[in-house]
Amino acid sequence: MTHLAEIPAWAAVLTAVLLLTGAVLTLIGTVGLLRFDSFYQRVHAPTLGSTLGIGCILLASMLFFSVLESRAIIHELLITALMVVTTPITLMLLARAALYRDRTEGSDEVPPPPSD
């Protein structure tokens, strides 16, 4: 691992902290996915990983490669933009599909409609 030795200490520490933060947040999100009781609770949990978790890891990657090659490398912004745009769309589609399925089956797990 010769390229790791070329990184200055501050960048290495910052990369390490960002990587660990992202991984721990993702793990907490998937623990929620595993342990919550109904689908409507579970759909909240993994968003911890798909927002802040992947954000931290993308920041770590941008910082690492920018410092390594001494120029700004920002192509990770592509994944960031993709995640920011697509995560709400997919999860809203999925939650609406689940709501439709539960309502047509008359399941009692369906959350009540908004009051007004």
Next chain:
Amino acid sequence: MIVKLLMGTILLTQILLVIAMAFATFRVLRGPRAQDRVLGMDTLYVTATMLLLTFGIRTGSILYFEAALIIALLGFVSTAALAKFLMRGEVIE
């Protein structure tokens, strides 16, 4: 010292992400309903993207970034298609 710190952190990050993927896989396998499995698949895609990015940092190669981008893109398309299928019973009408 710095190399050891970075290598250790990257290894720990990868272990945590693999545990997260195992939890998501459990949700895919155990259901209990179709929407839970789709949610597990979506989480699996996001976590796989992160795992590939950490591989990229570990090897210092840009190639892993492109694989991560493709996984993120296909994850969006497949989850949207599966949600549409759950809603309507068909993907392309």
